[in-house]
Amino acid sequence: MDFPILSWMIFIPLIGGMFILCTPKGMEKTVKGLALVFSFIPLVLAGMVYANFNHNTAELQFVEKILWIPAFNIHYSLGIDGLSISIFLLTALLTFLSVLISCSITKRVKEYFILFLILETGMLGVFVAMDLFLFYIFWEVVLLPMYFLIGIWGGPRRKYAAIKFVLYTVAGSLIMLVGILCVYFTSNPHTLDIIELSKTCSFAREFQNLMFFLFFLGFAVKVPIWPFHTWLPDAHVEAPTAASVILAGILLKMGIYGFLRVSFPIFPDAAIYFAYPFAVLGVINIIYGALTAMAQNDLKKMIAYSSISHMGFCLIAMSALTVTGINGAVIQMFTHGAVTGSLFMLVGVIYDRAHTRNIDEFSGLWHKMPIYTGMMTIAVLASLGLPGLAGFIGEFVCLMGTFVSTFPGFKLLAILSTSGVVITAVYLLWMMERVFWRGLSPKWEHLTDINKIELLAIIPILIVVILIGVCPKLLVDLMNVSTTQMVHGIMQ
Amino acid sequence: MNYTLLTPEIIVCCTALLVLVADLFMAQGSNKRLLGWLAIAGLIIGMFAVHNSPHGLAFGNRSFVNDSFAVYFKYLFLGIGILVIVSSMDYLANRTTHHGEYYFVLLLVIMGTMFMVSSGELISLYVSLELLSVGSYVLVAYLRTRQGIEGGIKYLLFGAFCSAVLLYGIGIIYGMTGTTEIQKIGEFLSHGDKGCALLLGLAFTLAGFGFKIACIPFHFWVPEAYEGAPTPITAFLASASKAASFAVFIRVFIEGFGGIRQEWIMALVVLCILTIAIGNLSAIPQANIKRLLAYSSIGHAGYLLIGLIIGTTAGLSAVMFYLLVYALATLGIFMVIAVISNKIGTDEIEGYAGMYKRSPFLCLCMLICLASLAGLPPLAGFMGKFYLFAYAVHAGYIYLAVIGFIFSTISVYYYFRILKSMYLGEAKDESIISLSPLLRVVLIIIMLGLFLIGILPQSFISLAIGSVSMGN
Numbered sequence: 005m006d007f008p009i010l011s012w013m014i015f016i017p018l019i020g021g022m023f024i025l026c027t028p029k030g031m032e033k034t035v036k037g038l039a040l041v042f043s044f045i046p047l048v049l050a051g052m053v054y055a056n057f058n059h060n061t062a063e064l065q066f067v068e069k070i071l072w073i074p075a076f077n078i079h080y081s082l083g084i085d086g087l088s089i090s091i092f093l094l095t096a097l098l099t100f101l102s103v104l105i106s107c108s109i110t111k112r113v114k115e116y117f118i119l120f121l122i123l124e125t126g127m128l129g130v131f132v133a134m135d136l137f138l139f140y141i142f143w144e145v146v147l148l149p150m151y152f153l154i155g156i157w158g159g160p161r162r163k164y165a166a167i168k169f170v171l172y173t174v175a176g177s178l179i180m181l182v183g184i185l186c187v188y189f190t191s192n193p194h195t196l197d198i199i200e201l202s203k204t205c206s207f208a209r210e211f212q213n214l215m216f217f218l219f220f221l222g223f224a225v226k227v228p229i230w231p232f233h234t235w236l237p238d239a240h241v242e243a244p245t246a247a248s249v250i251l252a253g254i255l256l257k258m259g260i261y262g263f264l265r266v267s268f269p270i271f272p273d274a275a276i277y278f279a280y281p282f283a284v285l286g287v288i289n290i291i292y293g294a295l296t297a298m299a300q301n302d303l304k305k306m307i308a309y310s311s312i313s314h315m316g317f318c319l320i321a322m323s324a325l326t327v328t329g330i331n332g333a334v335i336q337m338f339t340h341g342a343v344t345g346s347l348f349m350l351v352g353v354i355y356d357r358a359h360t361r362n363i364d365e366f367s368g369l370w371h372k373m374p375i376y377t378g379m380m381t382i383a384v385l386a387s388l389g390l391p392g393l394a395g396f397i398g399e400f401v402c403l404m405g406t407f408v409s410t411f412p413g414f415k416l417l418a419i420l421s422t423s424g425v426v427i428t429a430v431y432l433l434w435m436m437e438r439v440f441w442r443g444l445s446p447k448w449e450h451l452t453d454i455n456k457i458e459l460l461a462i463i464p465i466l467i468v469v470i471l472i473g474v475c476p477k478l479l480v481d482l483m484n485v486s487t488t489q490m491v492h493g494i495m496q
Numbered sequence: 497m498n499y500t501l502l503t504p505e506i507i508v509c510c511t512a513l514l515v516l517v518a519d520l521f522m523a524q525g526s527n528k529r530l531l532g533w534l535a536i537a538g539l540i541i542g543m544f545a546v547h548n549s550p551h552g553l554a555f556g557n558r559s560f561v562n563d564s565f566a567v568y569f570k571y572l573f574l575g576i577g578i579l580v581i582v583s584s585m586d587y588l589a590n591r592t593t594h595h596g597e598y599y600f601v602l603l604l605v606i607m608g609t610m611f612m613v614s615s616g617e618l619i620s621l622y623v624s625l626e627l628l629s630v631g632s633y634v635l636v637a638y639l640r641t642r643q644g645i646e647g648g649i650k651y652l653l654f655g656a657f658c659s660a661v662l663l664y665g666i667g668i669i670y671g672m673t674g675t676t677e678i679q680k681i682g683e684f685l686s687h688g689d690k691g692c693a694l695l696l697g698l699a700f701t702l703a704g705f706g707f708k709i710a711c712i713p714f715h716f717w718v719p720e721a722y723e724g725a726p727t728p729i730t731a732f733l734a735s736a737s738k739a740a741s742f743a744v745f746i747r748v749f750i751e752g753f754g755g756i757r758q759e760w761i762m763a764l765v766v767l768c769i770l771t772i773a774i775g776n777l778s779a780i781p782q783a784n785i786k787r788l789l790a791y792s793s794i795g796h797a798g799y800l801l802i803g804l805i806i807g808t809t810a811g812l813s814a815v816m817f818y819l820l821v822y823a824l825a826t827l828g829i830f831m832v833i834a835v836i837s838n839k840i841g842t843d844e845i846e847g848y849a850g851m852y853k854r855s856p857f858l859c860l861c862m863l864i865c866l867a868s869l870a871g872l873p874p875l876a877g878f879m880g881k882f883y884l885f886a887y888a889v890h891a892g893y894i895y896l897a898v899i900g901f902i903f904s905t906i907s908v909y910y911y912f913r914i915l916k917s918m919y920l921g922e923a924k925d926e927s928i929i930s931l932s933p934l935l936r937v938v939l940i941i942i943m944l945g946l947f948l949i950g951i952l953p954q955s956f957i958s959l960a961i962g963s964v965s966m967g968n
Contacts, residue, residue: 141878178902
């Protein structure tokens with residue numbers, strides 16, 4: 005295909021941001037319209053990518069490669085394969101829906117949408133960049149917009165949460181940059197091409213271990229892996245709804261994707277060497293996240309900790325280094341993005357009306373908001389892993405992948421991890437019971453049900469959740485060939 | 497004798513005199529901006545002259561060398577000079593009536609920096625360094641505010657002391673090697689006898705240059721001088737003065753003392769680490785934006801020292817590239833500060849609260865320049881750090897790169913404090929801050945430049961690499 009579709013997808017939101025920058029003051033409707041259009045075009049293009057994507061090859065597709073900075077042999081190199089396509093499509097979808105639910109904002113509208121579109125450029129770029137330098141640039145582009153989204157439109161402690169997010173992320177990514185530089189100067193011939201590096205991987209074992217560790221710090225902050233997770237609850241609680249959706253739905257996956265794309269294929273020996281510590285961290289994430297979530301009274305904080313727990317499944321599944329495990333991690337990336345995205349949107353809906361997220365203050369909302377309760381039930385059931393919904397597929401495949409691993413002891417880890425599923429069911433159902441069932445407290449008589457725009461934003465994502473739950477083959481087919489080849493490459 | 501090599505300097509010098517004379521004939525209360533335009537015209541002509549000046553030696557010996565190294569810096573200084581004067585024209589308008597002398601001294605100082613980078617010999621180097629220094633003392637205290645005078649005096653006392661130390665060092669080196677020509681010193685040291693008195697000379701020279709580039713522990717004048725000086729002069733000190741000092745530092749230490757690298761490398765590494773650490777850490781608690789940037793500029797001097805420690809062509813080209821992107825962002829920031837302080841009358845960061853409402857354009861400019869200094873991609877500052885730290889890793893100084901990155905993270909924190917105040921704070925006063933069209937255009941050019949160098953750095957990298965070659 006000659007049409008550089010990936011470049012267009014990445015840069016159309018940026019161009020849209022420039023357009024919005026040029027609109028005169030006070031034209032808020034136009035700004036919102038432009039933002040919708042410019043986030044919808046990448047979604048259409050994403051549909052085209054999906055339609056033209058070849059399931060039967062592990063090779064990169066839609067490749068664009070131009071020499072960019074000859075001094076460092078840096079290429080502007082884009083491509084997509086089974087590892088990235090699912091999350092790439094989800095990014096386009098979630099961003100559009102987030103822009104849709106953001107239409108209710110009234111504060112500094114122009115800046116908000118400019119930042120959102122820049123954010124989309126960064127996120128889409130991370131998932132298709134095939135050169136470490138380019139990858140790093142997109143990785144960092146996400147930072148500033150997110151800082152401002154949390155810092156300007158966030159809750160009461162927004163300034164603190166925003167700078168905490170920035171410092172954690174910058175510290176992690178600069179350490180990663182040291183790793184990138186070391187890889188560049190150690191590879192022979194010097195290159196930053198991710199695919200070339202993973203094919204010719206010939207680094208010494210000690211070097212691999214060190215590099216794996218450096219990249220680990222960069223990615224671990226983003227995932228976030230315990231003990232680097234403390235920025236996440238703060239950021240989530242303070243962030244505006246749409247930023248939370250993006251943060252949980254896409255940004256966390258950048259960390260997992262980083263492991264799958266960079267750390268594992270380029271440093272395969274280190275991946276095997278660190279399999280146990282990695283898996284143990286995964287189990288800690290699952291159980292610690294779930295237990296902490298149970299203790300939360302704030303809805304957003306609860307979902308934030310549940311995200312930490314769910315990311316743990318990706319970690320143990322990856323560390324198992326089986327085809328099923330890697331498949332599980334990629335599926336979990338997608339399903340968790342969709343499910344948690346919808347949960348945050350739904351929490352945003354109730355927060356807009358009640359101006360609180362405190363679980364104890366609610367009671368019996370079902371009586372006033374039946375449709376909303378229905379939506380919430382689907383999302384919650386998906387999150388706790390009810391068969392037939394997307395969350396189940398992700399967790400099930402992850403656990404299965406861990407269980408079939410040839411590393412001794414992983415069966416035990418898989419069994420331990422299932423306790424996380426149980427705890428998740430406990431706190432989510434308990435939350436449902438407290439917030440929605442029981443008798444209606446008179447305080448909430450004035451609540452209105454979910455409105456049309458909100459429905460419009462939430463229904464598509466719930467459809468995806470149900471669709472994947474019923475027919476996981478749609479998702480698995482996309483990645484299977486790529487993951488098989490990747491695991492083959494690592495275990496050689 | 498080949499005076500054509502000196503054409504750019506002669507042009508700048510004549511412009512300076514012309515401005516001074518023109519000022520005498522201008523009636524009291526007439527539009528003094530004309531003087532600024534005259535100075536700018538002179539600098540632009542100077543740029544053309546630099547473009548046309550041949551490479552070579554002006555006086556047979558190496559007291560004036562025009563090589564590609566010098567040419568690179570002369571372009572930089574003339575460019576900085578133009579931006580500083582653009583910014584000065586608005587800044588001075590309500591503050592002083594003595595415009596002619598200001599531009600006169602400023603042009604002489606620019607001439608001093610140009611001579612500095614062309615000196616291949618220690619005496620001419622010292623004289624031109626003094627030309628830069630003495631002019632700078634005057635300019636820092638020019639507005640005769642309390643802080644200005646304090647800064648000027650401090651700068652003068654420290655400067656005079658360090659100049660004396662430098663001169664003493666030069667004397668010792670001359671005594672030991674029998675020459676003041678840097679190249680010949682290099683030749684002598686590559687096979688000659690190296691007494692310990694020479695090390696003393698080396699230490700003294702290091703102290704002298706350390707003062708000018710503002711590295712720890714010779715940095716005490718920096719916060720006061722930066723805070724007290726008229727803001728355009730602060731911009732000049734932070735960009736041109738620092739770049740010129742780095743240029744002579746490179747010439748003397750790489751070309752002259754390159755042969756006895758092992759003698760000074762450890763001292764430089766220690767200075768470098770201290771400078772990065774103390775500069776960045778001291779910036780955190782500052783409440784005054786100019787003081788904050790003063791400490792951050794100390795931190796940047798530390799990063800630049802890494803390039804000197806690497807010492808290879810690649811490392812030095814990284815220094816030159818970094819100086820370019822650093823100067824661009826610094827100028828942008830100080831130009832914004834000059835405009836804002838004209839309106840709000842303070843340089844406290846608190847005064848910037850809610851600035852986004854009062855001038856979205858200036859805030860955007862500040863955002864981009866600060867993000868560049870902090871090294872966020874895809875801006876030029878990121879490319880500068882990448883380039884510098886890449887070769888640090890390549891040369892085996894991984895720990896310096898790690899330290900650099902750690903303190904870059906810290907710098908993100910204090911740069912974001914300014915952004916936080918501007919974008920997240922609430923304004924007490926919401927009057928619009930107006931901006932002259934000229935400044936607006938210049939700031940747009942700076943922003944585009946930062947993006948251009950960040951996104952398409954290759955031609956600038958090639959330029960820097962091509963300019964490293966010293967001598968002919």
